[in-house]
Amino acid sequence: MSELTKYTISIYTENNVGLLNRISAIFLKRHIDFLSFSTSQSEIPDVFRFIIVVSMTESGVRKIVQQIEKQIDVIKAFYHTDEETIFQESALYKVKSSSLFEERQIQNMIKDSHANIVTVSPEYFVIEKTGFRDETEELRVALAPYGLLQFVRSGRISITKEKMGISEILNSFKQQNKD
Amino acid sequence: MENQKMNPISGAEAVIRCLLEEGVELIYGYPGGAIMPIYDELYKYSDNLTHILTRHEQGATHSAQGYARTSGKVGVAMATSGPGATNLVTGIADAQIDSTPMVCITGQVASHLLGSDAFQETDIIGISTPVTKWNYQITKASEIPEIMAKAFYIARSGRPGPVLIDITKDAQFELFDFSYEKCKGVRSYVPEPSLDTKQVTAAAELINKAKRPMIIWGQGVILGKAEEEFKAFVETSGIPAVWTILGLSALPTKHPLNFGMVGMHGNYGPNVLTNACDVLIAIGMRFDDRVTGNLETYAKQATVVHLEIDPAEISKNVKAHFPVLGSCKESLPQLTRLVKHQEYADWKQLFADHMAIEIKEVINGDTQPTKEGLTMGEVIVGINKFTKGDAVIVTDVGQHQMIACRYAEFVRSKSNVTSGGLGTMGFALPAAIGAKMGAPDREVVAIIGDGGYQMTIQELGTIFQNKTAVKIVVLNNDYLGMVRQWQQLFFDKRYASTEMTNPDFVTIAKGYHIDAQRVSKREDLDQAIETMIASDKPYFLEVCVEKEANVFPMIPTGASVSDIRLK
Numbered sequence: 062m063s064e065l066t067k068y069t070i071s072i073y074t075e076n077n078v079g080l081l082n083r084i085s086a087i088f089l090k091r092h093i094d095f096l097s098f099s100t101s102q103s104e105i106p107d108v109f110r111f112i113i114v115v116s117m118t119e120s121g122v123r124k125i126v127q128q129i130e131k132q133i134d135v136i137k138a139f140y141h142t143d144e145e146t147i148f149q150e151s152a153l154y155k156v157k158s159s160s161l162f163e164e165r166q167i168q169n170m171i172k173d174s175h176a177n178i179v180t181v182s183p184e185y186f187v188i189e190k191t192g193f194r195d196e197t198e199e200l201r202v203a204l205a206p207y208g209l210l211q212f213v214r215s216g217r218i219s220i221t222k223e224k225m226g227i228s229e230i231l232n233s234f235k236q237q238n239k240d
Numbered sequence: 241m242e243n244q245k246m247n248p249i250s251g252a253e254a255v256i257r258c259l260l261e262e263g264v265e266l267i268y269g270y271p272g273g274a275i276m277p278i279y280d281e282l283y284k285y286s287d288n289l290t291h292i293l294t295r296h297e298q299g300a301t302h303s304a305q306g307y308a309r310t311s312g313k314v315g316v317a318m319a320t321s322g323p324g325a326t327n328l329v330t331g332i333a334d335a336q337i338d339s340t341p342m343v344c345i346t347g348q349v350a351s352h353l354l355g356s357d358a359f360q361e362t363d364i365i366g367i368s369t370p371v372t373k374w375n376y377q378i379t380k381a382s383e384i385p386e387i388m389a390k391a392f393y394i395a396r397s398g399r400p401g402p403v404l405i406d407i408t409k410d411a412q413f414e415l416f417d418f419s420y421e422k423c424k425g426v427r428s429y430v431p432e433p434s435l436d437t438k439q440v441t442a443a444a445e446l447i448n449k450a451k452r453p454m455i456i457w458g459q460g461v462i463l464g465k466a467e468e469e470f471k472a473f474v475e476t477s478g479i480p481a482v483w484t485i486l487g488l489s490a491l492p493t494k495h496p497l498n499f500g501m502v503g504m505h506g507n508y509g510p511n512v513l514t515n516a517c518d519v520l521i522a523i524g525m526r527f528d529d530r531v532t533g534n535l536e537t538y539a540k541q542a543t544v545v546h547l548e549i550d551p552a553e554i555s556k557n558v559k560a561h562f563p564v565l566g567s568c569k570e571s572l573p574q575l576t577r578l579v580k581h582q583e584y585a586d587w588k589q590l591f592a593d594h595m596a597i598e599i600k601e602v603i604n605g606d607t608q609p610t611k612e613g614l615t616m617g618e619v620i621v622g623i624n625k626f627t628k629g630d631a632v633i634v635t636d637v638g639q640h641q642m643i644a645c646r647y648a649e650f651v652r653s654k655s656n657v658t659s660g661g662l663g664t665m666g667f668a669l670p671a672a673i674g675a676k677m678g679a680p681d682r683e684v685v686a687i688i689g690d691g692g693y694q695m696t697i698q699e700l701g702t703i704f705q706n707k708t709a710v711k712i713v714v715l716n717n718d719y720l721g722m723v724r725q726w727q728q729l730f731f732d733k734r735y736a737s738t739e740m741t742n743p744d745f746v747t748i749a750k751g752y753h754i755d756a757q758r759v760s761k762r763e764d765l766d767q768a769i770e771t772m773i774a775s776d777k778p779y780f781l782e783v784c785v786e787k788e789a790n791v792f793p794m795i796p797t798g799a800s801v802s803d804i805r806l807k
Contacts, residue, residue, distance in 0.1 A: 130551070133373065136427070
């Protein structure tokens, strides 16, 4: 019962200035850390989507999703296991240009890991890699000996295998208001 | 008013017009710099809208809460920015945890100053977020009608709660064309989940097969205005019903199926038998830890039916085997149609047997004491006698609260006003002001400890200024009694900072021109209560009670409900 599992929480919301604070307060109150957090536009105009990754018990994540969904500006919230979602993270790596020419194996690393070179300048070049955590991490570890000037990894972005049905929820509200 | 519609008005005037559109008659508040434009409009509209100047912003929120609890309407509190706004927070948190509909309006520094650490600037949206049902900062006058309509809709619909609207000073001055439309819905918000009739049928089948069913009802019955539907369900089914502290008064005390209170200082039978019932029917209650004691040993034998408007309460603390979502005003009549009446004679006898033990071990000593010192219980019994159990009883937090809830008698709903979830000392005096204004024809008796009384004692000024005919009873034991009781029981009588050297409370009341009396002898008690109740003015009665008395029964923290102690 108390086994911790990684869950992806997806939250569809109205765009409200205070909402991020309201959602993070729900986690803060229960002393739960985000493993990852991202937010963006969703498939529906004017509807935003938060993706939060947590490590919790099933009963804990269910209760927290109930509390999130209770917030006025939240349209719907879900939680899923990794198996139920398609997910990726993006990472950027900034490396000295000199090492690209001096250390030939860097070029192989980039090729083998299917990373892309985003930009090259006389001083530095920037590599981008999208994938699972262990893949972006593997490249980070590989590049580290050559002097990583900067490294950053995005929060998880995730899409569910099952249908979310947000448009239906919004349409049913429109219908109710017509009646 | 019609022809004014096309003339631009200020944001401040719009706020007042919105309040009038929402049927607000009374607001509680305290003026200050950032809300002066709204107060200026209040002055102009003083024939339509009464503003009660409390002596502290916290008092404004508790008064608004008391008003909401007895009137069933939305309470409104208003304050300026900065300290005015932060002083509202305790009342807002109290309203949030006790589901009280309230709209708070705060002034804010002008929008160009936001984030500049301007004079009396504070991030009240950030501060109030975790303790509001919704909050919003208005920076343009044109937002006012829609946001105010939404604020009232959200505060009163579904599971009610507090909403805070922060309005920058420039938005209060700005002119715009005002028109008002009541809010009928918010697309991301479902106030009442739709009722699943299959769940009702399944619950009814389970209930009909039960041999030892028990109903625990909470404030949801009162908030859902479902007292009649609830009574019909109880009477039709014949099932023993017990209450949480906030459910108190929804069913008359003397109703034959009202078997008392659950929880830490509740009645013996309801607590012990929670762990003996086969079906537990929870109605509009949330299984607070003060109700359940140790969850690991709480009603494990029972199948739980939970009638609840808030989906987040389902299986939050206690697993609901048969959740019935929706307003109990809708679900109860459906359930009533399907349940069969049964006598449950043996089961009810168990409640009676436990009550006999409690009477002998606890209640007799509390209410008919033979020892010299006055008990809190006998004061409550005296109040029952002269109010005929038909008063609004407002309590603070602590021993007096538990004793009052245990022994006060009620014949009508919306008669128990107390700070349940948050346990806010200082609640009662200002809440009593609002309770009286929300139910002006009713007798309102505030019962307060000497500790809590001094947390908001300044509201005597509000009572005096408005001639609010509340009756104030301070049960004075010169201690923070409940903390002292815990120190006695669990900290080897180390009375750290719980003894109080108190002022002359009667002189203080008289300083506010409030009639006042002190009683310390049993033979004077009845006469004093009679005089107080007979008065049609505010009245203060101090009763000096036994210093080191304890409240029993008691479920110690972490213990099981069935391990409730009688001494």
